[in-house]
Amino acid sequence: MSPSTTKSALWRGVQASLPFIIVVVPFAMLFGVAATEAGLPIAQVMGFTVLVIAGASQFTALQFMIDNAPVLVILASALAVNLRMAMYSAAIAPYLGDQPLWKRALLSYILVDQTYSLAILDYEQHPDQTIAQRTAFFIGCSVPIVPLWIGFTWVGAALGNQIPAEYGLDFAMPIAFLAMVAPALRTLAHIAAAVTSVVLALALGFIPLNLGLLAAAITAMMVGAEVERRMA
């Protein structure tokens, strides 16, 4: 396998992921601002962004921390938001699985929504690539995204200290959540799950320790799966 084709796969990955920059930059800044407003020092904000690198679950953990939820509830909820990545891991394993453990560990770290969706599409469209080319494409996809995610979280955290509380920033987080969810409402099953989640979360809000939300989420997930099964 010649180095030039690996290099061009890397470059194709970089180009494919460029459009995601306009999503990653504002979200990263928003997390930095929201986490700083919530009272986290910049080291912890950056700890989140570098170690977890999963926006929706970072926002989830932050919201539960603002509510002073028990640590186990924070972890259960934020990790549940990331469970979809097990699906990504399973789907991508046939394409990237046949290589040394340290490479698979590195690729796992950068397995995010954007790299997954770009890579799986590319592997299906170009089925005769070598594993080196597929790996290069995958890394290429992460090159614009991961450093910007980390860098602009820092920018947001630095700005968050400058912005006074009365500018309605309390609502930045709800808007970020809703903007992430709304485009994901692709089918009736997704909508059914989302509506169940909202109704039950509001109805069960009286249950302490945010356990009402956990119950709402589990029920909503089952409703989504059941609607999909019946529609099939």
Place this chain on the structure above:
Amino acid sequence: MSYSDATIWWIIAALGVGTFLIRFSFLGLIGSRPMPPWVLRHLRYTSVAILPGLVAPLVVFPAATDGAVDPARLMAATVTVLVGYWTKGVVRAMLGGAFTLIAVQYLLG
């Protein structure tokens, strides 16, 4: 927020390790083995099952108004969802929501 510094670091570390293990699960440990369809069917709905319920109380009972229903925040949330749903654009949805919040707050004084 009333956690000690050490507790927050523990939360961050546990989330980091947990999230990595989820990503590493099949690629690193289990290998390419098909998941049962019923598991996949549930995993598909994890995000849309949690995030809307998480955000609903923040929209209906905002902390900034001490839990009183606020027309500006309700309208901003509605616009965010509608723009996101129809355009499938995350950034457009965020901008639409932010603009609505600012505009309605300005109009209502």
